[in-house]
Each structure stands twice: as C-alpha cells, then as structure tokens.
Amino acid sequence: MEDRLQCAWPYRQDGTHGPENADSKCAYRSRRRAHSRVAHTIRGGQDLARAHVGADLLRVAALAVCLLWAVAAHAQLSVWLSHSTHKIRPNVPARVRSVIHLFAAHGEYAALQISVRADHPLRVLRIVPTALEDHASAIGRWQMTVYREAFIRTVHPTNVVAPVGLWPDALIPTVDNYYHERRNALPWAVPARFTQSFWIEIYVPRTVSAGRYRGTVAVMIRTHGHVQVRVLRVRLRVLPFAIPATSSLPSSFGFDGAPLSLVFRGHYGRLSNTQLMHLTQLFNIAALKDRIALSGGSGIPAPMHWAHGRLTLNWHEYDKEVRPFMTGCKAAHGARWRMTDVRWLTHVFYHKMPPREQVAYFRAWARHFRHEHWHVGLYALGVDEPHTPAQFALADRRAAIIRRATHAILPMVTTIHVHRLDLKDFGILCPVINDVDGLNDVNKRTLLGRVAKRYHLKLWWYQSCMSHGCWVVGRRSSLGWPSYMIDQPAIYNRIMPWLTWKYKMQGELYYDTDIGFSMGRKNPWKDQYHFGGNGDGTLFYPGLPSVIGGKRDIPIQSIRLMMIRAGYQDYEYLHMASHLYGRQAVLRVIDHAIRSTHSWTKSPRVLRALKWRLAMMIERRLKGGPHG
Structure with missing residues (x-):
C-alpha cells in the first residue's frame, strides 16, 4: 500500500502536485481514482484503529488506577526497625527506618524490633531473616529467633507517670528453642491504626570471626487481598572479644x-x-x-532420715534436677550457676x-x-x-x-x-x-x-x-x-x-x-x-x-x-x-x-x-x- 501511495502522488519539478506533462493526464486521473479507493480504505482502518486505541487507553487507565491504589496502600503501610531498649506500644506512630546497625561480642545476644502499622487491617504472614555474612564467615538463621510481642492490659498504674493500657511484654516465638515446635506467633492479624512489633534475637557464636556482617529480614504482609514483601537491612559488627558464658555478676x-x-x-x-x-x-x-x-x-524435697545421730538425705531427685546447671548447661551455651x-x-x-x-x-x-x-x-x-x-x-x-x-x-x-x-x-x-x-x-x-x-x-x-x-x-x-x-x-x-x-x-x-x-x-x-x-x-x-x-x-x-x-x-x-x-x-x-x-x-x-x-x-x- 505504501508503494501505491507513492505512485499516486507524483511531484513536479517545481514541487507542486499534478502530472509532469499532458500525456500523463489520463494516467494521473486513473491513479487519482485508485488513490480515492485506497484513501477510503485507510479512513475505515483509521476509524477501526481509533476504536482499538480507545479500548487500550481504558485498559491503561484502569491499570494506572490500580497502580495508584497500590502505591497509596503501600504508602499507608509502614514497616520499620528499632533497637531493643524501647517498648513500642500500639499507639506509637509510624517511623521510617529500613536499616539498623548493631554490635555484639562473641557469646552475646543482639536484638532488634520490627514494627508494622497501617491505616487498614493487615495480616503479617511471615518474617524471614537471612544469614548474616561477612567475607570470612556467617551467622546462620538457626542462631536467630523471631518472636511476636504480646500485649498485656494494665488497669492500675505502677506510678503516677505510667499510663494504663496495652503494654508489650510476653515474647511468643515462631518456633521455640526447646522442642522446635511451631507456635502461633505468625501469621498474625493487626487491626487498623495499631502498631504491632516483633522481636528478633541474634546469638553471636564463639566460632565466627570478628567483622562487619550484613543480612536482611523479609516481612511478608497481606493487605487488601494482596501480599507485599518489605525487605529490611541488618548490619552487625562482631567485636574481636568474647564475654563469658557464665555471668561475672552472681x-x-x-x-x-x-x-x-x-x-x-x-x-x-x-x-x-x-x-x-x-x-x-x-x-x-x-x-x-x-x-x-x-x-x-x-x-x-529430698527425703531426710535421722538415725544414730546422723542425718541422711536422698539427693537423687535434687541431683537430677540441678546437675546441668552446676557443671555447665549445653542448652544455655555452657553457662552454669x-x-x-x-x-x-x-x-x-x-x-x-x-x-x-x-x-x-x-x-x-x-x-x-x-x-x-x-x-x-x-x-x-x-x-x-x-x-x-x-x-x-x-x-x-x-x-x-x-x-x-x-x-x-x-x-x-x-x-x-x-x-x-x-x-x-x-x-x-x-x-x-x-x-x-x-x-x-x-x-x-x-x-x-x-x-x-x-x-x-x-x-x-x-x-x-x-x-x-x-x-x-x-x-x-x-x-x-x-x-x-x-x-x-x-x-x-x-x-x-x-x-x-x-x-x-x-x-x-x-x-x-x-x-x-x-x-x-x-x-x-x-x-x-x-x-x-x-x-x-x-x-x-x-x-x-x-x-x-x-x-x-x-x-x-x-x-x-x-x-x-x-x-x-x-x-x-x-x-x-x-x-x-x-x-x-x-x-x-x-x-x-x-x-x-x-x-x-x-x-x-x-x-x-x-x-x-x-x-x-x-x-x-x-x-x-x-x-x-
């Protein structure tokens, strides 16, 4: 069609439209009639194209609305990090912090908090930390425990400056450290305009090298039927010394x-x-x-027996109970009383x-x-x-x-x-x-x-x-x-x-x-x-x-x-x-x-x-x- 259009529109040497000479008039008229038919076909195609473009525009507009809604929902959802020495109550407003810097010695626990808040109800599905790695070694995920912070409602204040209401205190593990059973910390529903926090502890083994470790925590959240994943960054400086397993302070x-x-x-x-x-x-x-x-x-109690001026105690039950804590408890990293x-x-x-x-x-x-x-x-x-x-x-x-x-x-x-x-x-x-x-x-x-x-x-x-x-x-x-x-x-x-x-x-x-x-x-x-x-x-x-x-x-x-x-x-x-x-x-x-x-x-x-x-x-x- 493109070639036919070019033939139908010859140019004179002076640049105007029309035949170059009289002998070409008939051919020119013939070509004009052919062009008229082609132009009619093109106009019909353009009308059809306009119809298709309109439908595409509607689809694009709908997609844009969805994207804008998702962006708005994303903006209403806040996920942030905090250090451990804070009690994050439900009315705490949203913060902006996607990276946290920690430090710890070998044999020490580091801890952080992840908080979520939105203007609408949501459900926290999973919280998944990665291993923390540096160039030489890694702190594996099995050295980390994720907890949900459970609230207790106080009715009587402890003192005149302690507000009553919900306070975070109990820490419910996702998987416990005793039987490795999955508990009900997650998934967890969070009401609208309610700040819910989660606790992550990281144990630094004595076997890893000192250095700067990096890792992430992925937070999966379902909101309005869609799943969002927020990725937060953790930076841990492992110091070149260790603290003892057993406390120096009795x-x-x-x-x-x-x-x-x-x-x-x-x-x-x-x-x-x-x-x-x-x-x-x-x-x-x-x-x-x-x-x-x-x-x-x-x-x-240890059964006691007094005979012939001598007191005898049956230590069997007592010894069975306390022996691990006298000599060093493997489950507590070797700590003892x-x-x-x-x-x-x-x-x-x-x-x-x-x-x-x-x-x-x-x-x-x-x-x-x-x-x-x-x-x-x-x-x-x-x-x-x-x-x-x-x-x-x-x-x-x-x-x-x-x-x-x-x-x-x-x-x-x-x-x-x-x-x-x-x-x-x-x-x-x-x-x-x-x-x-x-x-x-x-x-x-x-x-x-x-x-x-x-x-x-x-x-x-x-x-x-x-x-x-x-x-x-x-x-x-x-x-x-x-x-x-x-x-x-x-x-x-x-x-x-x-x-x-x-x-x-x-x-x-x-x-x-x-x-x-x-x-x-x-x-x-x-x-x-x-x-x-x-x-x-x-x-x-x-x-x-x-x-x-x-x-x-x-x-x-x-x-x-x-x-x-x-x-x-x-x-x-x-x-x-x-x-x-x-x-x-x-x-x-x-x-x-x-x-x-x-x-x-x-x-x-x-x-x-x-x-x-x-x-x-x-x-x-x-x-x-x-x-x-």
Whole structure:
C-alpha cells in the first residue's frame, strides 16, 4: 500500500502536485481514482484503529488506577526497625527506618524490633531473616529467633507517670528453642491504626570471626487481598572479644515450682514429679540464657532420715534436677550457676527441727557439694527483711547455727541495719537499693564497705516494691529507681547491672520470677498487678499450648527478662574494661550518665553510646593500643 501511495502522488519539478506533462493526464486521473479507493480504505482502518486505541487507553487507565491504589496502600503501610531498649506500644506512630546497625561480642545476644502499622487491617504472614555474612564467615538463621510481642492490659498504674493500657511484654516465638515446635506467633492479624512489633534475637557464636556482617529480614504482609514483601537491612559488627558464658555478676532470682501444677494442669490436674522437674529445668535454661540464676527450683524435697545421730538425705531427685546447671548447661551455651540457695529451709527453721539436726542438715549440704565437686557457692537466707528486735535476734541465731555447721554456706540477711546484727556469723549482707543511696543524698555505700571489710562479708543488693510504691500508686518520690515493672520504660529494666558495677556490689537478689502463677484466680497473661506494681515478682509467662500453640508446655520470656539480659551483658563490658584500664578510667567514661541509684540517663541512645565506647576501649587494648 505504501508503494501505491507513492505512485499516486507524483511531484513536479517545481514541487507542486499534478502530472509532469499532458500525456500523463489520463494516467494521473486513473491513479487519482485508485488513490480515492485506497484513501477510503485507510479512513475505515483509521476509524477501526481509533476504536482499538480507545479500548487500550481504558485498559491503561484502569491499570494506572490500580497502580495508584497500590502505591497509596503501600504508602499507608509502614514497616520499620528499632533497637531493643524501647517498648513500642500500639499507639506509637509510624517511623521510617529500613536499616539498623548493631554490635555484639562473641557469646552475646543482639536484638532488634520490627514494627508494622497501617491505616487498614493487615495480616503479617511471615518474617524471614537471612544469614548474616561477612567475607570470612556467617551467622546462620538457626542462631536467630523471631518472636511476636504480646500485649498485656494494665488497669492500675505502677506510678503516677505510667499510663494504663496495652503494654508489650510476653515474647511468643515462631518456633521455640526447646522442642522446635511451631507456635502461633505468625501469621498474625493487626487491626487498623495499631502498631504491632516483633522481636528478633541474634546469638553471636564463639566460632565466627570478628567483622562487619550484613543480612536482611523479609516481612511478608497481606493487605487488601494482596501480599507485599518489605525487605529490611541488618548490619552487625562482631567485636574481636568474647564475654563469658557464665555471668561475672552472681545473681539469685527466686522461682517456685509448686504453682506450675496450677497453671500448666489446672486446679484439678497435677504434674508428676518428673514433669515438674523437667518443666523447672526449662525455666532454668531460659534464665541462664538471660545470664541469671534461679533459686528455689521445683520444690521436690529430698527425703531426710535421722538415725544414730546422723542425718541422711536422698539427693537423687535434687541431683537430677540441678546437675546441668552446676557443671555447665549445653542448652544455655555452657553457662552454669555461680551461687545457689540451700533449699527446704522451711523444714529446718519452721518445723521446730532441733539445733543439732539443723547443724547436721547444713553439714550434709556442704558435704554433698564437696563430694560432687560442684564449685558453686551456697547461701542460706535465715530471715528476710527483719524489722523487730526479735527478728534481728532470730537472724543472728540462725546465722550462728549455719556457721557452726560449715563455712561453705554463707548466711545471708536482707537489711541495711547493720548495727542491729551480730555480723560475725554472716556471709552476705544484702540491703535494698533504696537504702544504699536514697533520695536524702545519704550514700551508705562507704559504711557498707567498711563493715564488709571488717567482717569479711560479700555485698549484694536487691530492688523491691519500694522502687515504685508498695500497694499504692507510686508518687514522685518513687520515680527514677531501676524497676522490673511492665509499664516502665525498657531502660528501667536494663540499668540495674550498671548501678551494681558502679556501687561495687557483688551480686543481685530478686525475690521471685513466677509469683503471678500462684495468685489465686489471676491469669498472668491478663493481670500481673502485685504489691503495687505491674509485673512485680513475675518475669515469665506460662507457655500453654492453648495460648501459644504447639503441643508442649514451655516458659515464655518477657521483654523485661531480655532487658535484664542486656544489662548483664553490659556488665561484662564494664567488668572487662575496668580489668584492662582500671576502675577510675571506666568511671570517667560513665559518671556523667550513671550518677547514682536514682539519677542516671533515661536515654537508650546514650546508654548504647556508653557501651560502644567501652567496646572500643576493650578492642583497642586487646590490639595493643595505648592506655587510657
């Protein structure tokens, strides 16, 4: 057709249309008629083409609308990263952060949070981290655990600045670390205008090389029937040193195995001794991974027999329960206890056992530990928080009985009132933190140091409901103390080991980690308000399959426990730096931010910067750098 059109439109030499000469007129007319027919055909084709183009334009317009809608939906959906020392509540607005920078030593856990929020309902389907790699080695996915942060609704505030409502606390794993069962953390529906966060922990093995590791986390989300994938970037600096598997800071956090039957089998059920022991071991594994030691245990007593002036204990059940934690627990990266308690003291002190049998009882404990070659310290708390003259006298008598039996067991007393005790028989003096350096600017640490040196005492301390107000809403005087409460900022849960190092205390005591399991009809998943604080005495949740999915019972850790672990990891940096540079050099680094028991930085960024500076000091010295 193109050739025919060219023939039909000859050009004169002057450039005008028409025949070149008269002889060509007939041919020209013929060609004009042919062209007329062709032009008619073309016009018809153009009309048809216009119709097709119109349909294509409609399709393109529809596609553009869909794309614009998808872009709008994409814009309404926010997925971002945060550091771990933040509690991200449901009303937290969307942020923009697609890359996070972490650092950790060998043997340390690093952690991050992923949050999602949209103006419409959505469903988080999967969260998939890749291996973290550098040029020499990799940290595999099996070293990472993904959790969903579950919320608990507070009704009573812990103090006057703690808002009531939903707080993130329990951490439900996608796949648990005990039985490797899939739990119901994901998929998870998120309401409109609701911020839901997820926790990822990364363990740095001792076998990988130091370096800069890179990886990603893919977040798959279904929204409006479509699946979106957001890819976030993780950067981890692995430092050229390691922290020990067993914490350098001894601790004893209380645990009572008796209520486990109540929550894991109901009021009409009962765990067998074997089941109770196994479940207690799982809680101990979780605690050791969080760098703390549990005391109390399952509560299964050792049968005692008194005959011919000698006390005999059947240690079979006790040994079976505690042996992994005495010698190094493989499931907790080889960590072990540094201190543990003498158990069943109610049988000794409250059942009117004669003094001779009491002495025999404590000697049996010391003898058994020597026989097993367990290099774990023993302590016994004779009287907790004595207040009256009779209670102080009773504490003295019980300490004397223990000392008469053996020097391998350290009698402990929880008080600041050293002048009311006969301290020669005690081994551990453990005051509450508020009494060591209170709001009245009276720092008793120097006095405690003199007393400890004179009587060869170890100094521990503990926090209590005095940090928030006991059975009352904490007033202004209760603000600023370290706290293990749910509705306090995460840094409050983390700061205790920093203060422990600064005040040269040698251990931490905490009265309970599962008291919420035994509070009558209270469901610890819904109510942990005890002694005026949300979460007081309860750091675990019961991991029932009816709540978290799967088939078997497990302990569920809280964000607060993760913060305690982070603080105990921080302590290793302080401990190592002071060993390399001297205590005064480290104090010069932290004193401006960690001033006293009730005056310390509330900024996670500042705390992170302090830890980074300590890390660089350690790295420089280990590489042979300058002092100071």
